[in-house]
Amino acid sequence: MSSPVFSSPVVSTPVVSTPVVSTQWLADHLGSDHLVILDATVFALAPSSTETGAAGPRYLSGRDDYLSKGHIPGAVFAGLIDVFSDPAGDYDFSRPSAELFEAAAASVGIDNSTTVVVYDAVVGQWAARIWWLFRSFGYDDVAVLDGGLAKWHAETRPFATGGTRPRAADGFTTTPRPELWVDKSFIESIVAGETDAALVCSVPPAEFAGTAGARPRAGHIPGSISLPAAGLVDPTTNAFLRGDELNRAIAPAVAAVGASGHLVTYCGGGIAAAASALALIRAGNEHVSIYDGSLNEWAADASAPLSTPGR
Known part of the structure; x- marks a missing residue:
């Protein structure tokens, strides 16, 4: 062809x-x-x-x-x-x-x-x-x-x-539109409780738990909600979840949003985070940003805290 x-x-x-x-x-x-x-x-x-x-x-x-x-x-x-x-x-x-x-x-x-x-x-x-x-x-x-x-x-x-x-x-x-991105200092302010925003982690569950991963330091940024990007599609058709299925999948992340309504997604390198951002926006959440450095940057800093509930 x-x-x-x-x-x-x-x-x-x-x-x-x-x-x-x-x-x-x-x-x-x-x-x-x-x-x-x-x-x-x-x-x-x-x-x-x-x-x-x-x-x-x-x-x-x-x-x-x-x-x-x-x-x-x-x-x-x-x-x-x-x-x-x-x-x-x-x-x-x-x-x-x-x-x-x-x-x-x-x-x-x-x-x-x-x-x-x-x-x-x-x-x-x-x-x-x-x-x-x-x-x-x-x-x-x-x-x-x-x-x-x-x-x-x-x-x-x-x-x-x-x-x-x-x-x-x-x-x-x-x-x-610079507001669609946040940097490491912004994440630090969330972790410190100085900024009202919910952290949404898009890595697979095992990486979130700290039991797997391709980085020297495993786990997730403290206070994050797990929203694996692979769980946002129908495994049979590869179509994006929609309606009640989508709302159920993102419910924990939406529930974590404070008065600001700000959701910040991240993953390993800003890719899966975009899939989660897409899902959140499709469900009507407009104040969404991506931490572009994600865990590639965060985990490279030995002083940056990581939670590892699976260990």
Whole structure:
């Protein structure tokens, strides 16, 4: 199979009004003018030993699978490891500067008139990260594909192999929203009881408990509520939880919110945290931020406290 060539729009330019769109919605809009579909797949690999003997997380770009195993027709690969992150950052997937993000968006054919739909081949956390980046740079015409590539494939919808040439873009201009991020000092103020905000940890349960993990120091930031990103999708369909199921999943986090209504999500490196942020916003919680340094930064500080209830 080869990638189809879209020579003209099938329907008028769509503008998404929700953070998630269905596979049917995307199928109905394939080929639309100014629609850009992004494949943001990254694979997490088993930890490897570093020179110091400590385990460290490893990641593999999904680009090869995108090219050889297939992608949604017209989708452009979005390199989250090396394009939509700051390669000079202190940690994997450090958020890019406005200038780097503008260049990244333009490189995949996105300008300020584009509708963006992003998916991945996992459980949506990588797509959610791209979605959050766009929002944090002031762009809201972006949505995550519900169920991602797995649901698209299960519904026997069309696939294409090989690359897709990005559309010509007029340039992308950002309007940063710094309130969508918090830093380590902000987290310290929450832990100290000086700032009213609820901490939401998106790592798997064993990592939260401190009995597993790919970092030298395990556990979670004290006072955090566990909301594993993998538990926010239907394991059968890969679709995001919705309605009562979603509300039950996020109930402990919502119950922890104080008068400020502020929820701060984190994980290992700001990826799963984006999936939790997406779920919280879909459920109507508007005051959500991500701690971008997450446990990569927090656990690297030997003086920063970690709770390990499983030990």
